[in-house]
Amino acid sequence: MANDTSAVSDAASHHSLSDPFTPPADSSLWRKNFLLGAATASYQIEGAVNEDGRLPSIWDTFSATPGKVLAGDTGAVACDHYHRWEADVDMLAGLGLEGYRLSIAWPRVMDAAGAPNRKGLDFYKRLLNRLKEKDVTTFVTLYHWDLPQHLEDRGGWLNRDTAHRFADYADLMSRELAGTVDAWATLNEPWCSAYLGYGNGHHAPGLANERFATQAMHHLLLAHGLALPVLRGNDPASQKGIVANIGRGTANTDSAADRRAAHLFEVQHNAWILDPLLKGAYPQDLFELWPGTEPLVLDGDMQTISVPMDFLGINYYFRTNVASDGAHGFRDVPLEGVERTQMGWEVYPDGLRDLLIGFKGTYRNLPPIYITENGMASDDKVIDGRVDDTQRISFLKRHLAAVDGAIKAGVDIRGYFLWSLMDNFEWAFGYERRFGVVHVDYGTQKRTVKRSAELVAKFLKERKARV
Ligand code: IFM
Numbered sequence: 001m002a003n004d005t006s007a008v009s010d011a012a013s014h015h016s017l018s019d020p021f022t023p024p025a026d027s028s029l030w031r032k033n034f035l036l037g038a039a040t041a042s043y044q045i046e047g048a049v050n051e052d053g054r055l056p057s058i059w060d061t062f063s064a065t066p067g068k069v070l071a072g073d074t075g076a077v078a079c080d081h082y083h084r085w086e087a088d089v090d091m092l093a094g095l096g097l098e099g100y101r102l103s104i105a106w107p108r109v110m111d112a113a114g115a116p117n118r119k120g121l122d123f124y125k126r127l128l129n130r131l132k133e134k135d136v137t138t139f140v141t142l143y144h145w146d147l148p149q150h151l152e153d154r155g156g157w158l159n160r161d162t163a164h165r166f167a168d169y170a171d172l173m174s175r176e177l178a179g180t181v182d183a184w185a186t187l188n189e190p191w192c193s194a195y196l197g198y199g200n201g202h203h204a205p206g207l208a209n210e211r212f213a214t215q216a217m218h219h220l221l222l223a224h225g226l227a228l229p230v231l232r233g234n235d236p237a238s239q240k241g242i243v244a245n246i247g248r249g250t251a252n253t254d255s256a257a258d259r260r261a262a263h264l265f266e267v268q269h270n271a272w273i274l275d276p277l278l279k280g281a282y283p284q285d286l287f288e289l290w291p292g293t294e295p296l297v298l299d300g301d302m303q304t305i306s307v308p309m310d311f312l313g314i315n316y317y318f319r320t321n322v323a324s325d326g327a328h329g330f331r332d333v334p335l336e337g338v339e340r341t342q343m344g345w346e347v348y349p350d351g352l353r354d355l356l357i358g359f360k361g362t363y364r365n366l367p368p369i370y371i372t373e374n375g376m377a378s379d380d381k382v383i384d385g386r387v388d389d390t391q392r393i394s395f396l397k398r399h400l401a402a403v404d405g406a407i408k409a410g411v412d413i414r415g416y417f418l419w420s421l422m423d424n425f426e427w428a429f430g431y432e433r434r435f436g437v438v439h440v441d442y443g444t445q446k447r448t449v450k451r452s453a454e455l456v457a458k459f460l461k462e463r464k465a466r467v
Helices: 002-013 060-061 083-095 118-133 162-176 192-201 210-234 256-279 301-305 349-362 391-406 451-465
Strands: 035-039 099-104 137-143 185-187 240-249 313-325 330-332 371-372 414-420 438-441 446-449
Touching: 002 185, 035 137, 083 118, 083 391, 083 446, 099 414, 118 162, 118 371, 137 162, 162 185, 162 192, 162 210, 162 301, 185 192, 185 313, 185 371, 185 391, 185 451, 192 256, 210 240, 210 256, 210 301, 240 256, 240 349, 256 301, 256 313, 256 349, 313 349, 330 438, 349 371, 349 391, 391 414, 391 451, 446 451
Parallel strands: 035 099, 035 414, 099 137, 137 185, 185 240, 240 313, 313 371, 371 414
Antiparallel strands: 313 330, 438 446
């Protein structure tokens, strides 16, 4: 794999400075301290679901349930990263990527009684040590959706005790891995865990009730708040934060009702998570949208949840155009004639810039931001050994320009992670949707660096060479 990536640099060097990716000369992206990396998540890449004492997760159960995942795909093998991690790290480092955001599979490292599973822990120790040897900055997410099934069997995120079990898990991980992790994120996208998992059933564990979603969210945020001081105590030198996906909602017309609908869309996608974290209270408009769904909140919970963080991770993909549903909510009104990705998601870089600038105005205590995910799926094919992912190259260039725009407007943004390092298990869409900057042939596990990754590598090489 190291040979493959040196070929990348040679191929890339044949192109001039003004290629379809390289940011303009005045872009903040040229700053050497702006971290540029790639992200993955455990269940999406690791495979090896029955090895070395790993316990089942809710995604093993969900993907084994007929009709839940496209084509019946599961994460049983995925990118076989559990066995191929060394070559994957060489590939990442060979591309010159400076940061790697990975997640730990909770069911791999702890048994049902809370005791460590040494073999699972050793996997992450080897991986993180190797990344450090390669001088890669490590962002580790503790929970990217693969809840141990034994905890779901006791109510999962509907059970307040799961938040305490999460703090125990954070304690173990930060005691074991301190010194190899530059930044800890407690949760990835609690909106998805709470709403897609418990609100509409699109994700594991597949429950569908808005009341469940708000209670699950409360326990997820509580888990974050309980874990943060534990991480601080065990690993004081690292950064601590959380990763939230954010959504742009735009009004279909200028009517007051449609503008209110767009506001409610953003309350449901953004303020539901960011207000409790940064203001210590749920947005009351949420309960106008979903009447009667107020979660059970105990004394002190909101103080626990709003503990100060060192960074906020932001994941952004698309916007949603909405109109009033004629009652107290919103309905999607898909726009015609706009650019979309393989997911059907609209390409809308301005949404990222506008949301970031808006958050700076809304939250006086907004922590420094990392864009912890951004990218797109396309139906990429290997042709004559190459993958020319033209739409992705343009997508990344435009979104990085949006990030630059937000920085120039005064938002403190310190880095950006491509989603994803390689094609992987895209949850309910299985392996059909390819988000990687590296192509994976799932039959042979061959990795092929896509043109987008070649151009990112070329840019990073040029940036590094600058005095
Ligand atoms: O693949 C997911 C990732 O796990 C979380 N954020 C969105 C990505 C694309 O859907």
